[in-house]
Amino acid sequence: MTDPDSAFDAGERAASERTANATSTDDREAAQSDPSPHSLLPHRDPEVERERARSFVAERVDAAGADGVVVNMSGGLDSTVTAALAVEALGADSVYGLVLPCNKIGAPHARDAEALAEALGVEHDTVHLQPLFAQFGAVVPDRFDLHDEPVRSGNAVARLRMTVAYLAANATNRLVCGTANRSELLLGYLTKHGDGAADLFPLGHLYKTDVRALAAALDVPEFVVEKSPTAGFLPGQRDADDLGAPYEVVDPVLHLGVDLGLDPESVTEGIAAAVAEADGDAADDGGDGSDDQGSETAALADVDRALVADLLGRHRATAHKRLPPATPDADLE
Numbered sequence: 001m002t003d004p005d006s007a008f009d010a011g012e013r014a015a016s017e018r019t020a021n022a023t024s025t026d027d028r029e030a031a032q033s034d035p036s037p038h039s040l041l042p043h044r045d046p047e048v049e050r051e052r053a054r055s056f057v058a059e060r061v062d063a064a065g066a067d068g069v070v071v072n073m074s075g076g077l078d079s080t081v082t083a084a085l086a087v088e089a090l091g092a093d094s095v096y097g098l099v100l101p102c103n104k105i106g107a108p109h110a111r112d113a114e115a116l117a118e119a120l121g122v123e124h125d126t127v128h129l130q131p132l133f134a135q136f137g138a139v140v141p142d143r144f145d146l147h148d149e150p151v152r153s154g155n156a157v158a159r160l161r162m163t164v165a166y167l168a169a170n171a172t173n174r175l176v177c178g179t180a181n182r183s184e185l186l187l188g189y190l191t192k193h194g195d196g197a198a199d200l201f202p203l204g205h206l207y208k209t210d211v212r213a214l215a216a217a218l219d220v221p222e223f224v225v226e227k228s229p230t231a232g233f234l235p236g237q238r239d240a241d242d243l244g245a246p247y248e249v250v251d252p253v254l255h256l257g258v259d260l261g262l263d264p265e266s267v268t269e270g271i272a273a274a275v276a277e278a279d280g281d282a283a284d285d286g287g288d289g290s291d292d293q294g295s296e297t298a299a300l301a302d303v304d305r306a307l308v309a310d311l312l313g314r315h316r317a318t319a320h321k322r323l324p325p326a327t328p329d330a331d332l333e
């Protein structure tokens with residue numbers, strides 16, 4: 001098993017030019033050890049979650065009698081953290097990375113993914129899916145035209161990516177290691193039978209904000225952490241625009257509304273109370289609060305009932321993405 005302190009040593013060196021102004025590891029660890037007292041999410045120790053996820057990967061692979069995992073690497077935060085955890089759990093030789101760009105928008109991210117795979121020491125291949133996608137679009141019935149249909153075409157590309165991942169897994173006796181986090185799973189912000197199809201989700205219990213904290217523990221290069229989360233299908237596309245709010249807002253809403261079962265009105269009131277408390281403490285301290293706490297409070301200050309209701313509505317409407325296919329109830333009498 002790879003030394004957990006060294007999985008990204010090479011990555012830090014490879015990305016040194018791009019991360020010259022990055023926050024030091026000591027500073028990031030200090031920030032994570034002193035969570036905001038007004039945080040609406042339960043504090044998770046990144047090192048505890050690191051060990052939990054690492055053990056989960058190792059146990060699942062062993063239970064399946066598999067030889068390792070396949071990870072679709074996009075160059076973004078979730079796939080990078082997933083790949084790093086897999087390397088720590090299994091060793092680099094048991095992790096295979098796939099980089100699967102399908103348009104010009106994804107090209108820079110694909111180059112990042114290749115560099116990150118190199119830094120982790122994992123075998124990887126890059127497959128440009130545009131020719132396959134174009135041929136797919138040419139042979140499907142005209143009534144299902146994919147032209148200028150970003151949702152429809154994005155879902156098709158996600159399913160093509162997972163087809164390639166399972167081909168690799170079948171050929172090498174490996175499991176497909178998904179990269180979705182809890183925020184995405186609860187909102188159904190993934191493609192059914194696309195990135196929502198996998199044999200295991202090591203980050204599936206962690207909200208996006210928790211994944212960022214885990215990335216610091218793993219020494220994931222800062223340029224990856226700082227990327228704006230995006231599905232990558234349209235120019236300028238960001239998760240925050242698709243969802244109506246950044247994850248600093250989405251995650252507390254989901255925790256209060258889903259984990260604690262509060263109704264939209266109570267969620268909104270709870271967030272407002274936390275913001276007011278944070279503002280009051282900042283005033284008592286002469287405005288000398290931390291930047292992280294201030295940015296969190298600022299993001300939550302604009303939360304209203306309509307946004308909360310929309311996010312919780314998404315959760316309910318996408319329940320089918322979190323369940324196995326339905327079958328008729330069996331008559332066992």
